[in-house]
Amino acid sequence: MKSFAGALPVASPDNRSDERVSLENLPSEAPVNMPVQSFEKLPILGRKVVTSPGDIGERRLLLFLGTFTTGLLAATEMARPLKHNGTPFDLLMFLLFFSLFCWISFGFLNALAGFINLATRRKTSLAPGGATPMPSKRTAVLVPIYNEDVSQVFGRIRKMARMIEETGAGKLFDFFILSDSHADREADEYLAYTDLLKASPVPVYYRRRTKNVARKPGNIAEWVRRFGGAYDYMIVLDADSLMTGKAMAQLASLMDRNPGVGLIQTNPSVINSKTLFARWQQFAGAAYGPIASAGLSWWSGTEATFWGHNAIVRVRAFAESCGLPELKGREPRGGHIMSHDMVEAALLRRRGWAVHMVALPEGSYEEFPPTLTDFAIRDRRWCQGNLQHLFLLNSAGFHWVSRFQLLMGASAYLTSPLWLVLTLVALLHMLGFDSAPSFIPSGWPLVLTIILLLGPKLLSVAWLAMDRDRLHMLGGWKRVIRSMVFEIPLSMIVAPLTMLTQTIAVVQVLRGRASGWSAQNRESDGVPLKQAIHDYRWAVAGGIFFLAATLASAETTIWLLPIIVGLMLSPFVVAFTSRATVGNWLARRGIFTTPEDEAPAVPAEAQPARVVMRQKLAWGNGHLVDAPSFA
Numbered sequence: 001m002k003s004f005a006g007a008l009p010v011a012s013p014d015n016r017s018d019e020r021v022s023l024e025n026l027p028s029e030a031p032v033n034m035p036v037q038s039f040e041k042l043p044i045l046g047r048k049v050v051t052s053p054g055d056i057g058e059r060r061l062l063l064f065l066g067t068f069t070t071g072l073l074a075a076t077e078m079a080r081p082l083k084h085n086g087t088p089f090d091l092l093m094f095l096l097f098f099s100l101f102c103w104i105s106f107g108f109l110n111a112l113a114g115f116i117n118l119a120t121r122r123k124t125s126l127a128p129g130g131a132t133p134m135p136s137k138r139t140a141v142l143v144p145i146y147n148e149d150v151s152q153v154f155g156r157i158r159k160m161a162r163m164i165e166e167t168g169a170g171k172l173f174d175f176f177i178l179s180d181s182h183a184d185r186e187a188d189e190y191l192a193y194t195d196l197l198k199a200s201p202v203p204v205y206y207r208r209r210t211k212n213v214a215r216k217p218g219n220i221a222e223w224v225r226r227f228g229g230a231y232d233y234m235i236v237l238d239a240d241s242l243m244t245g246k247a248m249a250q251l252a253s254l255m256d257r258n259p260g261v262g263l264i265q266t267n268p269s270v271i272n273s274k275t276l277f278a279r280w281q282q283f284a285g286a287a288y289g290p291i292a293s294a295g296l297s298w299w300s301g302t303e304a305t306f307w308g309h310n311a312i313v314r315v316r317a318f319a320e321s322c323g324l325p326e327l328k329g330r331e332p333r334g335g336h337i338m339s340h341d342m343v344e345a346a347l348l349r350r351r352g353w354a355v356h357m358v359a360l361p362e363g364s365y366e367e368f369p370p371t372l373t374d375f376a377i378r379d380r381r382w383c384q385g386n387l388q389h390l391f392l393l394n395s396a397g398f399h400w401v402s403r404f405q406l407l408m409g410a411s412a413y414l415t416s417p418l419w420l421v422l423t424l425v426a427l428l429h430m431l432g433f434d435s436a437p438s439f440i441p442s443g444w445p446l447v448l449t450i451i452l453l454l455g456p457k458l459l460s461v462a463w464l465a466m467d468r469d470r471l472h473m474l475g476g477w478k479r480v481i482r483s484m485v486f487e488i489p490l491s492m493i494v495a496p497l498t499m500l501t502q503t504i505a506v507v508q509v510l511r512g513r514a515s516g517w518s519a520q521n522r523e524s525d526g527v528p529l530k531q532a533i534h535d536y537r538w539a540v541a542g543g544i545f546f547l548a549a550t551l552a553s554a555e556t557t558i559w560l561l562p563i564i565v566g567l568m569l570s571p572f573v574v575a576f577t578s579r580a581t582v583g584n585w586l587a588r589r590g591i592f593t594t595p596e597d598e599a600p601a602v603p604a605e606a607q608p609a610r611v612v613m614r615q616k617l618a619w620g621n622g623h624l625v626d627a628p629s630f631a
Contacts, residue, residue, distance in 0.1 A: 023190045024207035025197070027174070030229030032315070034221055036323040037347055039395040043321075049352035050260035052301030059113075059299050060401075066109045071102030074448055089429065096422040097445075103415050104452045111456035114295030115463055122298075135169055135252035137232035139312070144178045144219045146212075147185055148239045149523075150192040153177075156242050157204065158196055163245030165201040173248065175200070176227070178219050179208035216308070217324055217340040228315045238309035239520075240367035241268065247363025251312040254358070262317035262353025263345060266364040267293045268310040271596045274584065275370045275524055277577035279592040280490060282368065283483050286594040287474060288460045293359050302354035303401035308341035310364045314353070318344070321351045327391065331514035332384045338515075339385025342409055343392060346402035350395075365596070370524035371578040372494070373535065376501050381515045383413045383505040416502035423563065427549055446559070457484065473595035482591050493573055496566035497539055504538075527578040532571040543567030 037043070075098040078090065141160065145153055157175055164173045179189055186208055193206040209219065220236065228234070233255050235248055243266075251264055267289065270282040297304065322344045327334040337343055345355045369375040389406040392398075398406075464471040464480060474480050533540075546564045566573075576582060587593050 023186055024205075025193070026205050026207055027203070027227065027230070029226050030231075031226060032224055032228035032319045034225050034228075034319040034323045036325045037321070038325070039392060042397045043351055045352050048260075050302055050354035052303065056299070056301040059301075063106070063109055063113060063299050067102050067106045070105035070109070070452075071098050074098075074101035074105070074445055077445060089425070092425060093422075096418060096425070100415060100418055100422065101449075101452075103411060104449065108452045108455045110295035110299070111291050111459050112295070113298045114291035114293065115459040117294045117298045118291060118463055119466060132250050132253050133256070134167075135172055135249055136256055137172065137252065138230065139173050139233040139235060139248070139252045140223075140227070140231040140315075141173060141175045141235045141237065141248065142178055142220060142223060143175065143237050143239065143241075144180065144216050145189075145239045146180045146216075146520075147182055150185075150188050153239050154192040154196045158199055160243060160245070160248070161200040161202045161204060164248055165245070167245040167249045169245070169249045169252070170202045172252070173202055174231070175202065175204040176223060177204065177206040178223055179206065180212040180215070180219050181208060183210070214324070214326075214336045215338070217337065217344075221323065224315065224319050228319055231315050233312050234315050234318070235312045236309055238366060241309050242271065242365040243310065244363035247360050248312075250360060250363075255312055255314060258354070260352075260354050261314065261356060262321070262348040262351075263304075263306055263311060263313045263355045265304060265306055265311040265345075265355070265357045267357070267359050268364040268366040269594075269596060270368045271365045272367050273370075274580040275526075275578055276580075276583040276586065276592075277372055277375070278368045278370050279583040279587060280487060280577070282594050282596065283592040284487060286596070287464070287480065287483070288457055290359070290470075291460055291463055292456065293357070297357045297359065300357060300401065300405075302356065303349055303399050303405075304345065304355045304357040305405050306341040306345035306348075306355065310366060317348055317351070317353045321347045321353065327388065330512070332509045332512065333388065333391065335514075337385065337388060339382060339389065339409065342386075342389065342406055346392075346395070346398050346406065349399045349402050350397040369520070370580075371527055372497070372574045373527060373532075373578070374520070374524065378520060379502065380505045380508075383502065384509050384515045386410045386413055387506070387509050413502050413506055416499045417506050419499050420503050423560075427546075427560070431549065431552055454488070457488070470595075475590055475593050479590040479593055482589075483593070486586070486591055490573075490577075492562055493566045493569060496563045497536070497570045497573070500539055500542055500567065524578055524580070526580070527575050529571065529575040532575040532578075536571045536574060539567045539570040543570075 075094055078094040078097045141164075143153070143157060154177075157177065161170075161175060164170050177189075177193060179185075181189060189208065190206065193204070197204055209222065212218070214221065224234075233252055235243070235251065237243065247266070251266070254264060255261060269289075270278070270285045273279045273282040324337050324340055324343065326336055329335070349355050369378055386409040390410050393403050393406060395403075461480070461484075464474065471477070471480065527535075543564050543566075546560050546567065550560055550564065583592070
């Protein structure tokens with residue numbers, strides 16, 4: 001291990017040593033060439049392309065035909081006027097209905113495929129089963145950080161280092177803390193690092209870049225170019241990620257046995273939730289996530305996606321495939337690619353490497369933003385990054401499934417303004433601004449919408465009836481039903497606010513306003529109501545607008561009511577759901593409890609250094625110590 005050094009040269013993305021770091025403690029360098037890729041030119045493969053299972057084409061055809069048919073069925077009511085001197089308004093309504101119903105139909109059919117896959121006990125080709133051989137090659141665990149709480153981040157790394165040592169594979173794993181933090185965080189980080197170094201049973205290294213070139217993807221690329229040659233794999237984590245030693249060893253072993261695989265993405269479970277909002281999302285992930293993930297794995301095959309964390313990557317494949325160029329133009333359209341992960345998955349697949357998604361039985365975890373406001377801030381960055389993907393859809397050599405996934409990522413944000421446009425167009429028509437009598441609301445499209453939106457939740461309940469072990473971990477039927485009684489109305493109330501915030505984000509991106517890069521808030525003591533009213537006054541104004549519309553036209557009242565309630569109550573919902581006291585109060589009554597609360601998959605000593613169920617932990621002088629428990 002290299003002793004402490006001051007400023008040392010670091011290879012920049014164009015391999016020049018013009019970027020420098022400050023504090024660092026690093027091994028000897030093992031440089032790897034990581035060329036910048038071109039989206040306009042096909043790469044020279046030089047290797048055999050790994051293919052998906054033989055029936056993957058039939059799976060995808062079934063899914064897309066089902067989506068198209070359901071969307072067309074839902075839009076038939078809007079198509080009738082087109083046969084009889086239809087107006088531009090009629091055509092607009094048909095196109096909006098068709099595209100939006102295709103979107104929600106795809107989500108439902110994906111969940112249905114996942115349910116059938118789980119019910120028939122079908123496993124993906126990489127699904128771990130039985131005894132897992134010990135890995136045989138070297139893995140680096142990369143933890144990029146940016147102005148984080150050092151006690152939390154370094155505490156998780158300490159636990160992961162201990163857990164990987166306990167598996168007996170510790171000699172094959174090294175940890176790297178890759179800091180992009182501001183200079184005023186450097187001293188705290190390095191002091192925490194030196195304390196961690198004394199306690200860690202496996203090597204842990206640290207460096208801080210003084211120039212945050214290309215944000216997180218630049219941070220990872222800088223490591224690959226300097227040290228990638230010494231490692232076969234890298235496990236990429238976020239600052240709030242946690243993986244057990246068993247999970248990390250399983251992933252490395254899977255890579256050993258599948259030399260054509262470039263990346264394996266896990267499905268992390270949400271942990272350590274305190275506020276009502278975070279607990280709600282934790283429950284939703286635990287209850288509804290398995291069938292959605294199983295469906296995604298079922299049709300994606302070797303063209304799965306990458307979420308940027310809690311995944312293992314073959315270093316050589318990443319280096320030869322994923323050198324990201326800057327996009328032409330200024331941010332937010334141009335500049336560095338923000339949502340880099342999905343693009344990196346597409347680039348790996350372009351060079352013939354398989355990209356898989358695997359649901360580990362346990363051991364892969366992350367945290368969730370504590371409040372709606374914090375989630376919206378993160379969502380704004382994702383919106384900018386995902387909309388950049390629209391300009392990469394015609395990239396040379398991308399697999400069509402990779403293009404589809406990039407389009408899906410952008411569509412996740414474009415559907416919000418489309419729903420708003422649909423609502424406004426229908427509203428203007430009802431208020432008499434369009435004289436054509438062709439748009440006549442009826443009940444069955446609304447019923448179909450409810451079925452498609454609630455269907456995945458009901459399928460999840462059906463799966464819980466078949467998976468008795470998971471049902472028991474969620475607390476049994478009483479707790480699941482109680483939680484759903486809260487979760488479904490909350491989802492309905494928050495949906496109009498999400499529609500509006502994402503619409504604003506899309507408009508801001510189109511107007512050229514970049515989101516920037518700020519540290520993520522991972523804890524909250526609650527958003528004061530006064531602050532929430534100020535921050536969401538525009539949402540209340542939108543609710544007042546729709547309320548006025550109901551007074552002008554009685555027929556709009558029923559279908560506008562959920563939007564009015566959601567927008568008018570948004571400040572109160574934001575403040576209420578941001579409170580940890582409310583979340584804990586509900587959890588004590590069996591609402592929004594999950595396996596991570598009741599029977600943690602990670603041993604208690606391996607949980608993040610915060611309060612966990614039935615055990616209190618505290619920090620003293622940088623060391624984890626037992627704190628008094630309270631009965």
